[in-house]
Each structure stands twice: as structure tokens, then as C-alpha cells.
Amino acid sequence: MSRTSGATTSPGAALAALAGAQFTVMLATSIVNVALPQIRAGVGLSDSGTTWVVNAYGLAFGALLLAGGRAADLLGRRTVLLAGLALFGVSSVAAGLASSSGILITARAVQGLGAAAIAPAALALVMDLFPPGPGRGRALGVWGAVSGAGGAAGVLLGGVLTQALSWPWIFYAVATGAFLVLAAAAAFVTTTPVRESGRFDVLGTATVTLALTALVWGLTTARRSGWTDPQVLGAFAAAAGMTAAFVLIERRHPNPLLPPRLFAAGRVTAGNVLMALLGSVWIALFFFLPLHQQQVLGSSPLLTGLGQLPLAAANMLGSTLAPRISRRIGATATVTGALLTEAAGLLWLSQISAHGSYLADILGPSILIGLGLSTAFVQLTALSVEGVARQDSGLAGGLVNTTRQVGGAIGLAVLATLAGTVTAHAATHQPHLEALTAGYRAAFGISAAVLAATALLAAALTRRGSTPTAGEPVPAGPASTAARAN
Template sequence: MKEARTQPEPEAPRVPRPGAALAALAAAQFTVMLATSIVNVALPQIRAGVGLSDTGTTWVVNAYGLAFGALLLAGGRAADLLGRRPVLVAGLGLFAAASLSAGLASGPALLIAARVGQGLAAAAIAPAALALALAQFPTRAGRGKALGVWGAVSGAGGAGGVLLGGLLTQAGGWPWIFYSVALGAVLVLAAVAALVPDAGRPEPGRFDLLGTATVTLALTCLVWGLTGARGAGWADARVLGALGAAALLLVAFAAIERRRPYALIPPGLLTTGRVAAGNLLMALLGSVWIALFFFLPLYQQQVLGSGPLATGAGQLPLAAANMLGASLAPRISRRLGVPATVTGALLVEAAGLLWLARISVDGSYVADILGPSILVRLGLSVAFVQLTALAVDGVPQRDAGLAGGLVNTTRQVGGAIGLAALATLAGSVTAHTHRPPLEALTYGYRTAFTVSAAILAATALLALPLTRRTRRAEPGAAAPRQDRTTDHAPAT
């Protein structure tokens, strides 16, 4: 009797390795950060190319940041409810289209509209990509490494934007900065489609349209008012009106959320783990971070006389320091504990800023910028990784996209507040200092760096009590939590 032949079992579908998926998702984050900084050194050429006014030139930068910061919460919640991978893919597609439109723009209106489109797409990409990246690594150690990569590419994207912007502007003209971003988004989209697995079914729930509209409008008014204050001053009626409207809308948002069955920000989110502490400290870090890399290129170009390409090339050692710090952050945290790691990183960054406060008119890149900037980048990268981990500490998987959107929002809003305040302070000091123009300008920058160092020192003191563990994760959290008796790594 012949033995029955058994049919071979079908091969299980290949699941991409987590490392490959993380590389694709980190590339998405890199692209978002690249678009934030790539226009900075090309603004004079963009202004001449499309006929922008002084105000219009400012909005080439502000339009992206405004849309990005205002829509991050909505983007994060959409990723949770509609599916993180579909939202990420759609965001990358829109990002590529908006970037191409910006490069083809022949007038101010189309260019600024395209930058708004980039910001809207980035608000979908950033939280969805972070949630997907964390989902690839369920263990605490794996997530620490993933967040280290995340911090490295975030810093490298900002530095790479300055370098690439200077290189492309000098070699091919300003439209190529947008063409390169469009091409990068298409390549990342292909990598995500091939390497990032589906995260499963979207979480059940309804989209909180009223709450989302209210908080988005509030954040729009807030960021618009803060960016407008840099040019018009804090006493300007439009600035005061925008800030007042933002305050009223945020109060209305809080009242709305208390009664919504599907609130945009669930009531327990900010009391989970150390989410509130991570977001507060990230806002304070962001207030200094964005301002720092606004003033440094200005000092290099306006005082030291460096060109766009030289200014961009000067970012390479800083990017390397950022990648080193981000990669070491999980290891340092395991050895020293979260409170000591965050506090130490903030103090290292504050020391670098105090060193930068010694810049002079007769200085140079090597003598005045390189050393302190490397110190700042090391501290910044370690703090960024740890605070991102705290901001998703113990968050249930169903809210991972929202938590990613929230921490990005606090960083953006904190940056807008800090940049507006520090730019106003530096401008006032420069205007009221009876010195030659370049000396007065340098003195304004030195004041901004000194105040930034003081803010970080105060943040470091806050970090000691705030980053200590207070409670365990709630059931259904995205990752296992460590025991209360030890606190050597963030539980995410």
C-alpha cells in the first residue's frame, strides 16, 4: 500500500527584520527634520527667485513649522484610528507632492502654500513613524536602541539640511533643495512599503472632530502669534489678539475634552508613567534647541562672514557628535538611571551654551563654535532620546501615535515660544547697546546663549524630581515596566 504523500506546508510569509523596518522609519523622520532646516541658508536666493517681501521670506520658514506644530496631535490620533502604516504612506506621498510643488513655484503664494502642505504631511509622518518604530521592539532594551537611532537621525536631519541646503543652492539653485526632498520622500515611501510590516488593525474609536478642530486652531493661533512677535513685537495688536485667542481656545478645548466619550487626549494619558514629565521637559529643551540653531548660522554668516556652503559644512562634526550621544544614551541610562542621565545631559548642554556665550567679533569657527557646539550636541542628543522615551512611558499601544504626536507638539510649541522670546531679547540688546554694529549683534547673540544656559540649568533641576518613577504602567501598556526599586532605563 502506497504511503499517502503529505502536501508540503506553505511557507510563512517573510516578515522584514525589525532593523530593516527601523531603518526605513528612521529615514522618514530624517526627511521631516531635513525639510525643517534645508531652507535656512537658501532664504536670500529663494527671496530673489520668487519675489518675496521681508514678511514673505519669514513665512517660507514659518508656514512649515506652523502647519507641522498645529496638526501633530491630529496626525497622531489619525494614525491610531486609521492605521499607522496607511497614514505614514499617505503622508509621505503628500510630502513628495508638496516638495515638488515648492520647487516648481513661480510666485510667493504657491511656494508658501506648498510649505504648508509639507508641514501638514510631516504632522502625519512623524507620529506614525515613531509609533511604528516602537512597535518593532517590544522589549525595553530594544526600544532603548530604537530611540537612540531615532535621536541620531533627528539631529543628523537638522544638520544635514543646513549642509545640503548650502551645497544644492550653490551648485544648482534653490529649487533643487525642494526637488531633493521630493526625491527622498519617494525613496522612503518605497522603503516603507517594502520593509515595514502592517501594524495590524487600527484601534477602535471615533475621531474627535470638535476637539481636534479646537486644539488645532488654538495651536495655530499660538504659533502664529509667537512667530509674529519676533518681527512685530509683543505689543502688536495682531500678536496679542492671536495669543489671546489661543488662550481662550485652549480653555474651550479642556472643557470639551471633559465631556467627550472619544476625547482627542484621553484623560489618563498625562498621568500614565512619566508622560507629563517627559513632555514638560521636552518643551523646555525645545525652547533652547530651536533658538540655538537659529542664532549660530546667523553668527557664522553675519559676523564671521562665512558663506552658505561653509556654514553647512561646519555642521558635519556636530552631526557626528549628535549621533554619538544618541547611540550612547540607552547605555548611559542603564548605568546611571534616568534622572541622573537626563539631569547630566541638560547640564552638559548648558555648559556648552555658556562656552558659546564667549563668542567675539574677531572669533573663528574652530576657536569659538566647534568645541562648545560639540558639547551642546552631545548633551542635547542624550536628553532628546531620554525625554522621548519618557513621553511614551507606559502608554497603551492604542495611544502610541497620539503620544508621539504630543511629544513632537510640545517640542515644536516650546521651540516657537523660546525662539520668539530669545530673538526679541537678542534684538533688544543689540538695538540698545552703544557699540559698533557687529559688536552689538554679537552681544545680542551672547545674551541669548547665556539665558539659554540658565533655562537648561533650571530644567536640569526640575528633571531630578520629575523623572523619578511614581507609578506602574496601566494594563495594556506597550511594553513591560521595570521594578520600582530600580530606575536604570526608561520603560516605554
């Protein structure tokens, strides 16, 4: 028995549609950040509720990506992609129409559910379109460019729409993009046979989703209630219990959500571990930077958005160059150098002043961060799908997106807690703007330290001379043989 997945007779048009899907998903991650003060006033959000406007999307996205990837392998990647885009568009409209904080946060969570279907299906389709080699390296470069540019463009578009119209229009814009991409994918992506991969692991999906939800809820609540609050400790205990249950279920299930064969291919484990650490500072960057520009520097939403253009341009440049760099110097040197470049940018950013300016404090670091972030993302994505058999490519795409999103949700919760604590302490003896800046400096400084440590870890985990880089062919072996046979 066979199912259908996606392919096309026009790879360029299909890649454009799939890249558009990824761009839209990433746009929704950051487009709310500039508008958070206006959204907070519009629907009456508390401090913790403001964080949940970001985390509800990121958590649902990250917690359900494995399920989305597995569904794409079982039900057909094109089918899951189109369904995800439809759900994403409808929930975006609902977010724009929201009149209360509960409705808004719920709509953002449903957006995350749609994104969890879109991202792994789209990445698997890209892998179907471009076999291992320079063509796939260039395609992943495009993928990285739109992923990073989507985050930066979200801040820009959010600023423009919030200032020119009002905050609901940021969600209407995302909905418009989703429906346009849906039409393009329906037109340019067609179907091709893919082998049936077994039955869906419902219990495993439920337990891992509950574990991740409890973990991030506990981290977010700790910012308000403290780390020893009984509810916080209870959430952490629930997360640990659900994680243990997930491990037991996976060992006994005939078709586990995370089959062991996935981690036997290439450098999948290394790629995902490093992607989680990269993600832990990625979302936080696009959360804190716009807040500093608006709350401390006094920039309007429009100017805050325009300030992201250099970062977006550097991101696109890094994504374009990443496959060429990896073919020239290898995966290990590429990842390590990119992470250190981004760490340097964040360390520079940790020197921001309450009385500084965009040109003095933000422009230079933004360029370094954009170059490092995009190059690392492209190479780590390549490592995370390296040597994976075709019937598991949706799951592999779901896994790498899961590690990035869950890492981002946890990183944001921890860094927001840290920044809030530092700001509260500084406010006892410093003016308000100085206290806010102290919190942001702490968040950026810790982010730089995390990336520097990640670079050292990358040097150890990715060093294996027989394994190809992003633009090289995968050598013959069980995984690659299976990929060609399907």
C-alpha cells in the first residue's frame, strides 16, 4: 500500500512555494513582538500574558512538530502541508478578531498547531525535490534565508502595520500570506508515491506534548511566582513524569514517534542538540531587541521594524554563502565559526546603554548576528536531515524544527525570568530606563555565553571526516540506499 507525498515537475516554482510556507511560519513567530505593548493594552494582558502571546505559538508549534512530521510521512506531505496552511490562515484571522486575552492566546496556540503541520511537511518536500548534493545545499540555503528573513521581516511588518493601522492587522497580514502560499502550493506541488510507514503513535504524542507544555508553563510562571512556588515545582514534576512515560511508551510501541533508526543516520543527533541551543537564543533575540528599541530608545513601531533590515540583509547573505562555505572548509568549521560570530554580536549587544542609539548600539551587532545565525541554521538543518531515509524525512524535518522551537520557548522563558529579576533588582537603586536596560544586557550576555559554549560543543560533536557537508553527496550506506529505493 502506498500513500502520496509531494513532488513537482517544476522544482523552482515548488521551492518558491515551500519557501513561502516557511517564511510565513517564521513571520508569525516574530510579527507580534513590536506590537506587544499595543496588544497588551488592546486586550488587557498581564506581564505573564504578554509572554504567552509569544509562547503559546512557540510551544504548540514545538510540542506538535513531531506529530506533524509523522503525519506528513503517513498521510502525504502535500496533504498535510495544505491542511496546515488552511488552519494557519483561519486561526490568524481569529487572532486579529480577538477581543480578549484568552481568545488571542488560544488563536495563537492554534496557529502553532497549523505551523507544526506546515514546517516538517515543507522541509520534507524540499528534500524530495533535491537529492543530496550541491542542489540540496543551495535549496537549504534558500530555506535558511527565508527562515531568518521571516523573523526579521516580522518585526519590520509588525512595526509598519501597528503604526499605520492597528495591531489586528499583523494577524490579517499573516492570514493573507498563508492563503496565498496555500494557493501556490496547490498549484505547483503535485504528488508522488511514498511508502506507508506504519501507524500513528497517539500515546507518545500526547505524553511528549504534555511534558513540553508543563515544562514551559513552569518556566514562565516562575518569572512571576518564583522558582520555589508549589505550582512551579508541580509543573516541573509533571514534566519529568510525562517525559519518563514518553520514554517507556517509545520503547514498547511498534512504530514509535522517534524510531531509533532516525538517530543512526549521519549526524542527526548532533545537529538537533546544537539546533536546540541555537534556538534557545533565537526567539529571545527577536523578543528583547524590539522591546529595548521601543521602551528604552523610544523608537516608534515603524522605526523599530526598519531597524531590522540590516539584520535581515545579513541573514540572507549568510544563508546564501553557507553551502559554499561548508563545501570549502567543512561542516565543523562552518558551524563553529558561525556560532562564534553570532556570539560576538550578542556580546557586543550586551553593552547597550539606556542613553545610547540605534547606530551606536544595535546596527553593528545586528549584522554580525544575522551572518552567524543564518549560516549556523543552514548547516545545522543539513546535519539534522543528513542520511535520513526518504520515508522518515517528514519526521526528521519535524524533529529539527521541534528542537529549535522548544529550545526557543524554554530559552525565552528562562531569559525573560532572568531579565525580569535583574530589572527588579536594579529598579531599587536605578532609574526605570537604566533598570530595563540592565535586564536586557543580562539577557544578551547570557545568550552570548550559551552560543560560545555551543560552538565548543559543535567542534566536538560534528567532527567526523567521512560525513558530507551541506552541499556534498551522501555516501552509499543503509540510509542513503533506502532513500534512493523509495
